Amino acid sequence: MAADAPASNDPEIREAVARLCASFPGEYWRALDRENRYPSEFVAALTEAGFLSVLIPEEYGGAGLPLSAAAAILEEIQRAGCNGAACHAQMYTMGTLLRHGSEEQKRRYLPDIAAGRLRLQAFGVTEPTSGTDTASLKTTARREGDAYVVRGQKIWTSRAKHSDLMLLLARTTPLDQVAKRTDGLSVFLVDMREAVGRGLTIRPIRTMMNHATTEVFFDDLRVPAENLIGEEGRGFRYILSGMNAERILIAAECVGDAKWFIEKATSYAKERVVFGRPIGQNQGVQFPIAKAYAHMRAAELMVREACRLYEAAEPCGAEANMAKMLAADASFEAANMCLQTHGGFGFAEEYDIERKFRETRLYQVAPISTNLILSYLAEHVLGLPRSY
Numbered sequence: 001m002a003a004d005a006p007a008s009n010d011p012e013i014r015e016a017v018a019r020l021c022a023s024f025p026g027e028y029w030r031a032l033d034r035e036n037r038y039p040s041e042f043v044a045a046l047t048e049a050g051f052l053s054v055l056i057p058e059e060y061g062g063a064g065l066p067l068s069a070a071a072a073i074l075e076e077i078q079r080a081g082c083n084g085a086a087c088h089a090q091m092y093t094m095g096t097l098l099r100h101g102s103e104e105q106k107r108r109y110l111p112d113i114a115a116g117r118l119r120l121q122a123f124g125v126t127e128p129t130s131g132t133d134t135a136s137l138k139t140t141a142r143r144e145g146d147a148y149v150v151r152g153q154k155i156w157t158s159r160a161k162h163s164d165l166m167l168l169l170a171r172t173t174p175l176d177q178v179a180k181r182t183d184g185l186s187v188f189l190v191d192m193r194e195a196v197g198r199g200l201t202i203r204p205i206r207t208m209m210n211h212a213t214t215e216v217f218f219d220d221l222r223v224p225a226e227n228l229i230g231e232e233g234r235g236f237r238y239i240l241s242g243m244n245a246e247r248i249l250i251a252a253e254c255v256g257d258a259k260w261f262i263e264k265a266t267s268y269a270k271e272r273v274v275f276g277r278p279i280g281q282n283q284g285v286q287f288p289i290a291k292a293y294a295h296m297r298a299a300e301l302m303v304r305e306a307c308r309l310y311e312a313a314e315p316c317g318a319e320a321n322m323a324k325m326l327a328a329d330a331s332f333e334a335a336n337m338c339l340q341t342h343g344g345f346g347f348a349e350e351y352d353i354e355r356k357f358r359e360t361r362l363y364q365v366a367p368i369s370t371n372l373i374l375s376y377l378a379e380h381v382l383g384l385p386r387s388y
């Protein structure tokens, strides 16, 4: 890591991130938003400072820090008004390779990912027809000699245009030939630099926020068999094993967003004078801010608990899911409150509130929607009957 991003000390990491983010103020993000442009300069600065490789073990060139360090980095990015969605996946997508890849694959890719020479931040799971029901995905990978031939389509493959590699989930054994629906899926590392124009097409999708998301088409794309991660047919398990980390980190981002909204609203409520007194003197204005603060703090504690369990290698599925749900709810509640506190000014671009409002809304749906979290808790924690 660069000198500016010191070891695993939480306050020091937070200060270093805040210093870096200060060079990327609201005007920077507003201009990108207007032009629907990727924050290349911001991502390059984070890469250079070593923040995106903190989870990669030292033996592969990373900092080897625990998940809570990554959570602190992403939280601070959001708290500063920046948007980590442009690059958060570079931090954790490599986890599947790290846990399930061969030693040869790890040596081949991880040091370059750690150094920022190789970008692995595209994750191809969701498809247009299967949606949340991952096991019914239609993209197939058929073995032909020393390669797999991939055919199908993914949607919402974020950052595919700004990534060299994609982690792809595809079906290698037809659904009617497997004992369990989640069997027969495999994970591949697709080198998109070689693939674009040779069976891989990437089309950007414009969304309500500037998110660099795409749809991706596979038209008999040949992927070398050596790019299969782990064992053929066990890919669903490999992807699942990375999801707790993803949920915890996105939850940390939501906590950062909530803090940004609460800080903005609080200072505005102290300054804005209407009817001869600060609007923040009215309890009708104070209470929503105080409530958003209480909900943010509760979510923050759940993020910490999920991190603690994850770092102790204990089961943390319930806590990771609850952290994601509570934090996404807290950030959107804070966003709504902040907009309301600002009255008409909240809708003006220059306050950044409407932009952050649009950005944080995503986390009610992605990477997993609130309903699916509730049904996980109902079934797996409370023992209620399975609903789907």
Ligand SMILES: Cc1cc2nc3c(=O)[nH]c(=O)nc-3n(C[C@H](O)[C@H](O)[C@H](O)COP(=O)(O)OP(=O)(O)OC[C@H]3O[C@@H](n4cnc5c(N)ncnc54)[C@H](O)[C@@H]3O)c2cc1C
Residues within 6 Å of the ligand: 122, 123, 124, 125, 126, 130, 131, 132, 133, 155, 156, 157, 158, 159, 207, 211, 213, 362, 365, 366, 367, 368, 369, 370, 371, 372, 375, 387, 388
């Ligand atoms: C901007 C953006 C970026 C994304 N980035 C990525 C990415 O990089 N890689 C990737 O693979 N995916 C990505 N996604 C996809 C995201 O994970 C999915 O959109 C999300 O999981 C929901 O799937 P869906 O859109 O197909 O909704 P659907 O599965 O069609 O669900 C629609 C609605 O119905 C509800 N629903 C569905 N089934 C049930 C049920 N049984 N019970 C109760 N409610 C139900 C859902 O909660 C949801 O609200 C991204 C999405 C967006 C919008």
